[in-house]
Amino acid sequence: MSRLLPLFGFLLLVALFGFGIWWNTGHDPHDIASPLIDQPAPAFALPVLGEPERTIDKASLLGRPYLLNVFASWCIECVHEHPILMTRAKELGVPLVGFNYKDEPADATAWLAKHGNPFDTIVADRDGRAGIDFGVYAAPETFLIDAKGVIRYKRIGPITPDVLDNEIRPAIAALAKESP
Numbered sequence: 118m119s120r121l122l123p124l125f126g127f128l129l130l131v132a133l134f135g136f137g138i139w140w141n142t143g144h145d146p147h148d149i150a151s152p153l154i155d156q157p158a159p160a161f162a163l164p165v166l167g168e169p170e171r172t173i174d175k176a177s178l179l180g181r182p183y184l185l186n187v188f189a190s191w192c193i194e195c196v197h198e199h200p201i202l203m204t205r206a207k208e209l210g211v212p213l214v215g216f217n218y219k220d221e222p223a224d225a226t227a228w229l230a231k232h233g234n235p236f237d238t239i240v241a242d243r244d245g246r247a248g249i250d251f252g253v254y255a256a257p258e259t260f261l262i263d264a265k266g267v268i269r270y271k272r273i274g275p276i277t278p279d280v281l282d283n284e285i286r287p288a289i290a291a292l293a294k295e296s297p
Contacts, residue, residue: 159250215239
């Protein structure tokens with residue numbers, strides 16, 4: 118019997134592994150529930166990329182909904198997302214705020230010079246502390262924040278045309294319906 122113990126252990130591990138694969142089938146890995154949805158966005162005061170003497174804080178962005186897009190020069194997926202932001206972000210009718218995450222300012226500036234700048238403004242979270250408060254896993258991530266500073270939507274991963282049309286645009290439209 119003791120000779121069969123390793124076999125039973127192995128079969129148990131295979132069964133657990135198989136259950137894990139079955140459980141995750143059909144689930145979008147970008148659909149990670151955020152505890153920040155419908156909660157006030159974290160307070161922040163970050164320097165503007167390329168203008169470290171100027172800061173933007175949460176209060177200065179209140180009064181109008183905006184998209185906060187987390188990106189970095191080291192981010193592979195950001196390269197895939199960026200052309201969509203360049204061609205389609207303006208049609209959404211809300212400001213696009215860049216959130217440069219854990220990046221060297223010179224690297225971010227060079228990356229934007231190469232790929233273009235779709236952002237209305239860009240803040241630099243060089244040490245990543247503000248990103249931690251937002252629950253950032255990694256770039257790219259996008260948040261829709263309403264006029265009162267409440268997070269209404271979060272996307273982990275790149276924005277695609279499908280995500281733009283079927284998730285972000287309806288979320289922005291829903292905000293417009295909520296406004297008096």
